[in-house]
Amino acid sequence: MSMIETMEAEGGEAVSLHQRILSDISEKILSGAWAPGHRIPFEHELTTEYNCSRMTVNKALSQLAKAGLIERRRRSGSFVRQPQSQAAVLELHDIRIEVEALGLPYRYERLARLKRRSSADDRALLGLSAPGLVLSLECLHFAGQRPFAHEQRLINLAAVAEAGEEEFLGIAPGPWLIGRVPWSQAEHRIRATAAADHVADALDIETGAPCLVVERRTWSAEHPVTHVRFIYPAESHTLVARFTPSQG
Amino acid sequence: MSMIETMEAEGGEAVSLHQRILSDISEKILSGAWAPGHRIPFEHELTTEYNCSRMTVNKALSQLAKAGLIERRRRSGSFVRQPQSQAAVLELHDIRIEVEALGLPYRYERLARLKRRSSADDRALLGLSAPGLVLSLECLHFAGQRPFAHEQRLINLAAVAEAGEEEFLGIAPGPWLIGRVPWSQAEHRIRATAAADHVADALDIETGAPCLVVERRTWSAEHPVTHVRFIYPAESHTLVARFTPSQG
DNA sequence: CGTCTCAATATGTATATACATAATTGCCAT
DNA sequence: ATGGCAATTATGTATATACATATTGAGACG
Numbered sequence: 200m201s202m203i204e205t206m207e208a209e210g211g212e213a214v215s216l217h218q219r220i221l222s223d224i225s226e227k228i229l230s231g232a233w234a235p236g237h238r239i240p241f242e243h244e245l246t247t248e249y250n251c252s253r254m255t256v257n258k259a260l261s262q263l264a265k266a267g268l269i270e271r272r273r274r275s276g277s278f279v280r281q282p283q284s285q286a287a288v289l290e291l292h293d294i295r296i297e298v299e300a301l302g303l304p305y306r307y308e309r310l311a312r313l314k315r316r317s318s319a320d321d322r323a324l325l326g327l328s329a330p331g332l333v334l335s336l337e338c339l340h341f342a343g344q345r346p347f348a349h350e351q352r353l354i355n356l357a358a359v360a361e362a363g364e365e366e367f368l369g370i371a372p373g374p375w376l377i378g379r380v381p382w383s384q385a386e387h388r389i390r391a392t393a394a395a396d397h398v399a400d401a402l403d404i405e406t407g408a409p410c411l412v413v414e415r416r417t418w419s420a421e422h423p424v425t426h427v428r429f430i431y432p433a434e435s436h437t438l439v440a441r442f443t444p445s446q447g
Numbered sequence: 448m449s450m451i452e453t454m455e456a457e458g459g460e461a462v463s464l465h466q467r468i469l470s471d472i473s474e475k476i477l478s479g480a481w482a483p484g485h486r487i488p489f490e491h492e493l494t495t496e497y498n499c500s501r502m503t504v505n506k507a508l509s510q511l512a513k514a515g516l517i518e519r520r521r522r523s524g525s526f527v528r529q530p531q532s533q534a535a536v537l538e539l540h541d542i543r544i545e546v547e548a549l550g551l552p553y554r555y556e557r558l559a560r561l562k563r564r565s566s567a568d569d570r571a572l573l574g575l576s577a578p579g580l581v582l583s584l585e586c587l588h589f590a591g592q593r594p595f596a597h598e599q600r601l602i603n604l605a606a607v608a609e610a611g612e613e614e615f616l617g618i619a620p621g622p623w624l625i626g627r628v629p630w631s632q633a634e635h636r637i638r639a640t641a642a643a644d645h646v647a648d649a650l651d652i653e654t655g656a657p658c659l660v661v662e663r664r665t666w667s668a669e670h671p672v673t674h675v676r677f678i679y680p681a682e683s684h685t686l687v688a689r690f691t692p693s694q695g
Numbered sequence: 696c697g698t699c700t701c702a703a704t705a706t707g708t709a710t711a712t713a714c715a716t717a718a719t720t721g722c723c724a725t
Numbered sequence: 726a727t728g729g730c731a732a733t734t735a736t737g738t739a740t741a742t743a744c745a746t747a748t749t750g751a752g753a754c755g
Contacts, residue, residue: 215708241735252710257736258506265547273736274718391639391659391681409657409681411639433639433657463738489705500740505706521706522748 216251220259228268228279237279239269294340294348294373294429306341307371310401314356314363324426325355326416332356334363336372339401346402352427359424373427380419388414391433398430409433464499466552468507470591473551476516476527485527487517541621542598542677546590554589555619558649562604562611572674573603574664580604582611584620587649594650596684600675607672621675628667636662639681646678657681 227233240248245256260277263269271277295305317325317333325333338350352372354362359380367375392412399406411431417424462470475481488496493504508525511517519525546553561583565573569581586598600620602610607628615623640660647654659679665672 217708243735253736254711255709257738258708261737267541271736272718273716274720274734276735389637389659390684391657391679393657393681409639409641409655411637411659431639433641465738491705501706502741503739505708506738509707519706520748521746522704524705 216249216255217259220245220249220256221262224259224263225268233279235279238276239279241276294350294371303342308339308341309336309367310339311335311337312367321353324416325353325423326418326426327355327423332363336367338367338371340371347431349398349401349430350427351430352425354425355423358419358422372425376417376425380417380424385415385417388412392430394430394432402430402432404432462552464497464503465507468493468497468504469510470551472507472511473516474591481527483527486524487527489524541625542588542596542619543622546588546595551590556587556589557584557615558587559583559585560615569601572664573601573671574666574674575603575671580611584615586615586619588619595679597646597649597678598675599678600673602673603671606667606670620673624665624673628665628672633663633665636660640678642678642680650678650680652680659684 224233224239227239233239239260242253242256242260245260246253249256260269260271264271264277268280269277270280295307313335314332315335317327317330321333321335322328322330334354334356336350336352336354338352339346340348340350350371350373354372354376356363359376361379362372362376365375390412392410393407394402394404394410396406398410399408402410404410410433413429413431414427415429416426472481472487481487487508490501490504490508493508494501497504508517508519512519512525516528517525518528543553543555562580563583565575565578565581569583570576570578573581582602582604584598584600584602586600587594588596588598598619598621602620602624604611607624609627610620610623613623638660640658641655642650642652642658644654646658647656650658652658658681661677661679662675663677664674
């Protein structure tokens with residue numbers, strides 16, 4: 200009776216059962232169909248519902264528990280946990296606007312520009328699988344006399360061909376892209392780091408000084424568009440995000 | 448020959464094998480002993496090293512892969528991924544969950560606790576206008592053996608009187624508050640900084656080393672509830688946030 | 696000399712089974 | 726009633742096994 204059907208689980212996609220259980224239950228929880236506190240079916244019941252072994256159900260539920268969506272109690276069952284995730288509103292920030300909000304004159308400078316075939320690093324940053332042309336840019340943003348942020352950017356020319364003809368001397372890549380490419384998804388990574396020589400020079404700070412790094416990847420309809428890394432000298436910059444719980 | 452020894456794996460703690468494999472490998476990666484790109488032993492080899500079945504090893508490695516610490520390639524093996532730990536969405540994050548998602552044992556320690564009348568600084572941080580009682584806490588969160596985050600917290604006792612009776616020895620203030628106080632608004636500030644003496648000591652890093660600072664203020668129905676400042680050693684931590692435009 | 700095929704290999708997913716552990720239920724004796 | 730002691734139950738962890746699937750590497754062939 201062993202008949203491993205990794206695919207085509209009764210007319211579906213080519214997904215593993217494990218995945219299917221996971222998404223089914225996540226769906227029910229995130230959609231609110233199963234409210235916080237609700238007891239989800241016992242492993243035993245899911246076993247018959249999905250016609251699989253307890254191990255499979257158990258693995259999926261354990262993962263949901265680790266992700267914080269459910270809470271498991273021996274002898275009692277598994278329950279939907281209360282809060283829910285809060286969407287972060289970190290907005291695509293425009294450095295010019297930030298600087299001008301401080302009442303300081305904004306200035307932009309393009310340091311370097313290079314069109315090349317994507318390296319493995321480039322592809323990793325952009326999330327590309329196949330090689331192709333990319334545009335690599337390095338820029339500086341000033342607030343008054345002082346360097347405010349260092350920008351290192353990759354643009355996937357397969358997605359935005361016209362960028363290959365632009366020099367980016369008079370306009371920063373951010374505003375240029377926003378006007379041209381509708382983005383459908385973005386991912387931010389925020390961390391602290393010690394300034395490397397190269398960047399420290401550009402920002403006129405000491406090598407090793409703490410900096411805030413904001414990296415952003417943007418997709419347009421599943422196509423990777425650009426990757427950008429902003430480096431701000433510490434103390435000069437704070438990100439602010441506000442939340443209101445998405446109701447209870 | 449089945450002899451499930453959930454405990455006392457050759458003179459150790461009462462930890463599951465699964466956990467032990469997870470922390471062993473995480474430890475090697477996070478400490479740098481296994482550099483990015485390094486091929487970790489095949490499942491087959493770990494099977495003999497830990498004297499267990501492949502399923503157990505497989506579960507642990509799959510979890511590490513999901514946590515982003517390693518990358519698995521069929522026919523080639525499993526490799527340490529480049530950057531560092533990531534995880535942590537920019538929600539109301541629970542440090543315990545972050546740490547456990549890395550497969551490391553979580554430990555919490557309260558360093559200091561002080562009930563006092565609010566100073567001007569306290570009021571500024573909490574956003575209070577009138578003086579009153581506050582509870583000041585200092586805590587440390589560990590991932591395995593190493594300090595993971597330093598927490599400095601103020602609780603407005605006018606809003607949460609019961610907190611004054613709690614020692615916070617067995618439970619961290621975050622989870623304690625979440626279970627008790629419905630929050631209606633929160634504000635995050637994120638920046639980089641150089642570790643001050645005091646914090647560097649606690650985190651076991653060098654004074655002046657770059658750190659990521661996450662501050663959060665929380666309100667419940669217009670009443671300031673708490674202000675907390677988490678300090679993470681740089682490189683050990685990255686915030687990740689995903690967006691999809693909310694259309695308009 | 697390139698390329699095509701095939702076997703070997705490491706991971707991926709699933710099963711059936713076994714025993715451990717914690718919590719609740721219910722029963723029994725006091 | 727009630728305090729304590731099983732029995733039951735649901736989850737937790739581990740094993741051995743089976744087959745799927747992707748990729749590498751070596752050998753066959755045009």
